[in-house]
Amino acid sequence: MKFAVIVFPGSNCDLDMYHAVQDTIRQEVEYVWHTADDLSSYDAILIPGGFSYGDYLRCGAIAQFSPVMAEIKKAAEQGKFILGVCNGFQILTEARLLPGALIRNTSLKFRCHPVDLVVENNATAFTNAYQKGEVIRIPIAHGEGNYYVDEKTLAELKANNQIVFRYAGENPNGSVDNIAGVCNKAGNVVGMMPHPERAVSELLGSSDGARMFESVLNAWRERNGAAIGR
Amino acid sequence: MKAKVYVTIKENVLDPQGNAVQSALHSLGFREVSKVRIGKFMEIGLDTDDRAQAEKQVKEMCEKLLANPVVEDYRFELED
Numbered sequence: 001m002k003f004a005v006i007v008f009p010g011s012n013c014d015l016d017m018y019h020a021v022q023d024t025i026r027q028e029v030e031y032v033w034h035t036a037d038d039l040s041s042y043d044a045i046l047i048p049g050g051f052s053y054g055d056y057l058r059c060g061a062i063a064q065f066s067p068v069m070a071e072i073k074k075a076a077e078q079g080k081f082i083l084g085v086c087n088g089f090q091i092l093t094e095a096r097l098l099p100g101a102l103i104r105n106t107s108l109k110f111r112c113h114p115v116d117l118v119v120e121n122n123a124t125a126f127t128n129a130y131q132k133g134e135v136i137r138i139p140i141a142h143g144e145g146n147y148y149v150d151e152k153t154l155a156e157l158k159a160n161n162q163i164v165f166r167y168a169g170e171n172p173n174g175s176v177d178n179i180a181g182v183c184n185k186a187g188n189v190v191g192m193m194p195h196p197e198r199a200v201s202e203l204l205g206s207s208d209g210a211r212m213f214e215s216v217l218n219a220w221r222e223r224n225g226a227a228i229g230r
Numbered sequence: 231m232k233a234k235v236y237v238t239i240k241e242n243v244l245d246p247q248g249n250a251v252q253s254a255l256h257s258l259g260f261r262e263v264s265k266v267r268i269g270k271f272m273e274i275g276l277d278t279d280d281r282a283q284a285e286k287q288v289k290e291m292c293e294k295l296l297a298n299p300v301v302e303d304y305r306f307e308l309e310d
Contacts, residue, residue: 103246
């Protein structure tokens, strides 16, 4: 299985994401600069955290028009596996690949600490290795992670089982319905504010994030026949 | 021609910055302040004299990039 880690000017979690793939599931992974115009050779696309384009105008607003985004949209339609974390989640919402928007934390503070998450949907490509309802520990690090959708869209998210993670304890940012991560209707595109790539070893405080990478490998193997990629 | 673009947070969306500024104004003694909403103001220079064309262009700029319709509203004025 081959992974792309997209790098925008201002991305800063790209190394963590790259090493998380190498260290957890030992699959091929490459950095892909945001000007790339062909992602056809990749099976999964990871959009890391950071401050793409300095967060100018709005988080993710300018990144959504990078050349690589047209390819990411195409990949999403093809059903390829796409994960956006933190700024990557913001970019996916700005690009309308995921519903909603991420606005300033109600506390106005940049919150950087581990949080407990409830796995609400374990049927996505990135969460199949978890139990539904399981509580996992993953760190957050954001100032604008307050997920907003209007009531109508929230009802749709619930009806389509698109809420992937909720904050289990205190809501750190004011997100509607304690939402920490969502997916598209098909479940191949997932976005979340917490950083699973920072929770892939007990040395980092938690290894609960590793199963997100194992999940997508499972999903890929299932899709391509169990014999491939052993 | 110049466009003045105002981007504001939708009424039903919480504005934490506005709330913080409101409390600061209260603590300064401005007790009559009942609400503060913070938005963005942009000035855009346009190399055109065609008002209808400019109107169309700026609207498109707002919808594509300058405002996020999920959480923001926009309005603009054109000046010669």
